[in-house]
Amino acid sequence: MSVTAPAISSFLPPQRTLMGPGPSDVPQRILDAMARPTIGHLDPAFTDMMEQTKTLLRYAFQTANKLTFPVSGPGSVGMETCFVNLVEPGDKVIVCGNGVFGGRMLENVKRCGGVPVLVEDAWGRAVDAAKVEAAFASHPDAKILAFVHAETSTGAQSDAAALAAIARKHGALTIMDCVTSLGGTPVLIDDWSIDAAYSGSQKCLSCTPGLSPVTFSERAIEKVRARKTPVQSWFMDLNLVLGYWSGEGKRTYHHTAPINPLYGLHEALVMLAEEGIENAWARHRAMHEELKHGLEGMGLSFLVPAEERLPQLNSVILPEGIDDAACRARLLNEFNLEIGAGLGALAGKIWRIGLMGASASRKNVATCLKAVATVLPA
């Protein structure tokens, strides 16, 4: 015994308004759900809830894919689950890079022993479908196309339907990051023929961070089953996870699921179904229009061209001479308002204002416009 008990008391977080790139505001209904009594991960009541969660996620993803479930980890684990299962050593993967998260996909491909082919677009722009077409022309042996539907680092949205169609034409599978789009703008897995997609719980679903909804097509599962090498991750190996989440026959123990966060996700998805996903998309769009109107009235402009812009993540160009960090600190300290900073080359140059899930509300837009008008010099 060498370490004595530290004198630390319970943590009482401040009440913020969350308008960064996630987490977004978590409604009281979801917080209350997470505080319900913990039960076992093999309890029949819990496995019933798992089945409901899968059904609700199929609605959110607009898919009939049987293999649709929340990975027990943040979006980065959902991402890695897609790559470690679908990319075998030597597989050529076309990766679209137009922000931080495309870069992370590239890193994943390398660590799986894949051979990445990078298609680059400017940060703040959508992926250029013509460049992807050209990449397939130069690399007809590419087995996978990986792209980010909604780049959280810039607020640009790419044409997922067009990109997936190109991959399909060339016989490649698609992996899509829809972390920031799911629940905020249309994500139509089946209509677009996406083979693997991952999202996060803390964006437009308005739940606590830490869970990553994923979905896989039959073609994707076939590729996993036909692998010649084992999946390098034990935890993420879909062959093992399937036994736990499949709901077919005997449910085999794989890992202990995060019970209470899953109560929260279930509640968030029930709320989405109650609102209707098309209504949720319309709400995100309407709140974006209100915010845009206000910000443009202050003379601010957007990083992303209007037709490529995500309504739920607004990248605003900072006026010259503004002290980024000092302004955001004032927003936090004087208004309890969190907005996002720029990442990488965009650090100090943009703000990212999120309107995701419950944060896409008239009240939040008004709070944000008032606060921003106060801290920015007229």
Place this chain on the structure above:
Amino acid sequence: MSVTAPAISSFLPPQRTLMGPGPSDVPQRILDAMARPTIGHLDPAFTDMMEQTKTLLRYAFQTANKLTFPVSGPGSVGMETCFVNLVEPGDKVIVCGNGVFGGRMLENVKRCGGVPVLVEDAWGRAVDAAKVEAAFASHPDAKILAFVHAETSTGAQSDAAALAAIARKHGALTIMDCVTSLGGTPVLIDDWSIDAAYSGSQKCLSCTPGLSPVTFSERAIEKVRARKTPVQSWFMDLNLVLGYWSGEGKRTYHHTAPINPLYGLHEALVMLAEEGIENAWARHRAMHEELKHGLEGMGLSFLVPAEERLPQLNSVILPEGIDDAACRARLLNEFNLEIGAGLGALAGKIWRIGLMGASASRKNVATCLKAVATVLPA
């Protein structure tokens, strides 16, 4: 749009008494903490809480290790984090197998490209130190010794101090699974010179599942820094995670931490510090004695010899002719009591009765004894 909104309502879990191998009962104080308002993962208030959590975990692990933090995933991710960072392709690893979780360590070593040397003991027994000594004699080039301190599948506890000393003598690092021991029986990372250890939030810490406390010695970090090959997992790469959890200089974004579950873990650790860890160990021991007295009074016996027995996980041999599943269903349905089944070769032969964290209470012992007496034929 092809999938219509399912008619699913909020999930209201039953109130169970959790006496399986985890999750254990989560106190209301911890459930309440998880329902506090979500804040951002880069909010100064949150990063202060992260630092407190690290301090509290150092107390739980009895270590001064700087790199001590909760991995954003279940215990299996904590396990894999240890292996993918410390095992380089070609590294010889002595793995002690005396239950399910030693087997999972072996699988991890293989998937990292390591060369495992398996030291086997019977399920239900502690690891035999003499066999480990012999393994090092045959494999003097072994770089790592991996063992499970408290086998969750059997309830056997091994002599971690003795095993770590053998590894030390042979210049090898140690990886220790203390998922079921942390907070329940002594885990003395520094006194024992353990280099890497992982645990879970849902056992003797009595928090919701989904977080895995880990700790790494300076020697372990040196091995990670000296790697010739990149860590195969992007999410688990300690070189990247360090930038987020280190608290040194600028905190770089790595992934979005699971905010509300971390509120819960913080509260659980505050409660452990309030009780005093030695008092917590004594409570687990005392409740085990009460339970044992009652079970032996019914004529039941234990799988594990007394001197190798974990107080917090009691593997009881089922009398001949008992219908295991039917009895456990009665416990659940008539008494709202969850206990654990046997795994692998022990399925149908033992019950695993947990007394972990808040479940190690006089009330739970009484509930369990009454329920078991009711369902077992006299």
